[in-house]
């Protein structure tokens with residue numbers, strides 16, 4: 001049979017949501033390439049996805065339901081049929097509900113697959129059940145809260161705006177790794193003669209394509225933003241016309257906050273020199289249309305929300321929003337014009353139920369007020385690897401009285417702790433509807449190949465569980481495609497005039513971006529002063545790990561060759577990443593008597609982790625970097641990076657604080 005081509009979309013948690021063309025031969029995906037007709041990704045893929053077929057048909061794929069056949073964590077299982085697996089789950093849950101109440105059941109899901117239907121397919125089920133709710137706050141809630149503090153519900157500018165800017169600040173974003181296609185617009189701006197500046201805590205891969213790199217002390221970006229505002233005022237570089245007509249609170253900000261941030265103080269807080277601060281302020285203040293692309297890293301601190309809030313005042317101060325190419329970008333929200341509550345079905349909740357913060361899974365499993373968690377249902381997430389305070393999470397998962405079900409494609413660190421392990425389809429095997437958080441593209445996707453082995457999609461498993469639990473609502477009897485049809489049939493202003501036929505045929509289409517220049521805030525203005533917040537004006541806030549109790553700040557940064565804990569099934573990508581490494585400045589290493597490639601132990605109050613050391617001047621003194629979230633089976637020791645991160649939350653949005661930890665490092 002000759003190969004056929006199928007359109008699909010990249011399902012991973014990446015702002016680009018690239019279009020894929022999948023070559024299929026005899027029911028197998030044999031090659032994957034970028035879809036040239038995708039309006040945002042235009043035919044290119046990142047290195048992670050160029051051999052997606054190696055993930056889809058990996059020999060490590062789970063292909064049947066498995067029942068634990070050994071101690072938790074051992075990874076010993078025996079196959080059982082699907083009907084027995086579903087029967088065991090429903091029987092156990094009915095017992096737990098009768099004894100402890102439904103809140104003793106906790107779902108845990110995150111971002112293994114990003115389509116609207118498969119990602120959210122458990123919500124309606126667990127709401128109907130009355131299970132504990134999960135606050136899904138591991139990613140960027142503090143970044144979003146920082147945006148909302150200043151910009152309210154103002155929608156994002158289209159990412160192509162950056163191409164018109166004459167100065168792009170890449171602020172805490174390793175765009176080459178995490179936003180390759182958004183970055184193409186920054187490249188275009190640079191090609192047209194604009195400048196690109198990077199502000200990070202070490203020289204990431206993105207540093208190589210920046211005109212200037214400013215390395216700041218971790219968690220000090222709020223101070224930097226306030227210091228730049230001080231200089232913009234001092235140098236007469238603010239746009240008074242814009243401030244008067246489009247913003248609120250500039251006089252208060254200038255009088256009450258900014259005098260406290262002279263460059264000398266800000267230099268001490270950020271580690272930049274006064275000359276560097278002046279250079280940055282001059283460049284920003286004199287640019288025609290400065291644009292800031294903001295990453296998530298600097299929001300994952302105890303002061304993360306405030307850092308973002310302070311940065312977002314900068315474009316307003318110089319009136320950047322008023323000029324084509326100017327402004328700031330944190331991400332597209334708004335659900336792509338789809339009514340998400342038609343999927344999540346809050347209305348099925350029996351009444352108020354408790355909420356567990358996903359960043360505190362360890363605490364929730366070890367000691368929670370109210371009924372203990374007696375059952376955990378994990379789907380499209382790998383909390384044993386990605387959640388902070390790994391030792392606490394693993395202690396919880398090891399509880400013999402905890403009934404853990406994991407729905408996965410692979411035997412991940414979390415799957416090893418399952419009582420019951422269910423095989424999941426990959427995105428090429430199920431239907432979904434994709435929106436994007438980095439562009440305004442949407443795409444409907446249908447299966448390109450049949451399910452591998454006996455794997456089932458998230459949606460299908462919840463259909464089975466709903467039936468077993470006796471839920472008769474028609475909602476649970478429809479297929480994923482029925483629900484997608486329903487979502488598309490609901491009218492939405494965002495989708496007005498859209499080619500529905502093309503969308504239904506699987507062609508990626510772009511929604512019209514909302515009109516610029518309208519501020520969706522309570523005051524109708526950009527809120528430099530937000531009266532609803534405490535404090536109403538942005539101000540400097542310390543991070544959790546401000547005090548240098550241990551010598552190194554640990555950066556838990558994204559890897560070019562993995563996506564959180566995903567992609568480790570591909571040997572090719574593991575090799576390209578070069579193993580689980582800790583990057584350190586050569587001077588720090590010399591002071592500790594450590595050499596390149598040596599096995600080392602990083603430790604702090606939460607745990608200890610073995611790494612292979614890499615010495616590089618790209619990392620400044622007093623900082624160490626661990627890129628990627630490895631599977632423990634490919635790690636040098638029994639633990640991976642999140643054994644060194646804490647369950648402390650951000651100042652706004654109850655987010656994760658992955659970057660806000662210190663460690664000491666010693667030879668093994």
Ligand SMILES: Nc1nc2c(c(=O)[nH]1)N[C@H]1C(S)=C(S)[C@@H](COP(=O)(O)OP(=O)(O)OC[C@H]3O[C@@H](n4cnc5c(=O)[nH]c(N)nc54)[C@H](O)[C@@H]3O)O[C@H]1N2
Nearest residue numbers: 172173174177178199200218219295296297298558563564
């Ligand atoms: N290749 C790859 N792509 C990914 C991911 C991945 O793991 N790998 N993850 C995906 C996910 S889930 C998300 S949420 C997105 C975004 O993923 P994020 O983790 O938000 O990554 P970035 O936005 O690139 O931002 C991280 C950058 O912030 C820097 N940083 C840390 N602390 C500070 C600080 O105090 N100040 C400053 N200025 N910089 C700091 C880090 O060094 C790093 O370069 O990317 C997605 N795409």
Ligand SMILES: Nc1nc2c(c(=O)[nH]1)N[C@H]1C(S)=C(S)[C@@H](COP(=O)(O)OP(=O)(O)OC[C@H]3O[C@@H](n4cnc5c(=O)[nH]c(N)nc54)[C@H](O)[C@@H]3O)O[C@H]1N2
Nearest residue numbers: 110111112113139380381382386407409424556564565566
């Ligand atoms: N140290 C450190 N920790 C981090 C981060 C970091 O940068 N550094 N990043 C954090 C961030 S921003 C995020 S968003 C989280 C993400 O954390 P997670 O959401 O846990 O993301 P992944 O690690 O990609 O794991 C997703 C899992 O879903 C599985 N999967 C994929 N598709 C499907 C499907 O259709 N159905 C089912 N049932 N399973 C599927 C995959 O096999 C994979 O094991 O990690 C956080 N943790």
Ligand code: SF4
Nearest residue numbers: 010014017018046049
């Ligand atoms: S991970 Fe991101 S850049 Fe790579 S193919 Fe997927 S959407 Fe595109």
Ligand SMILES: [Mo]
Nearest residue numbers: 013138139140
């Ligand atoms: Mo994320």
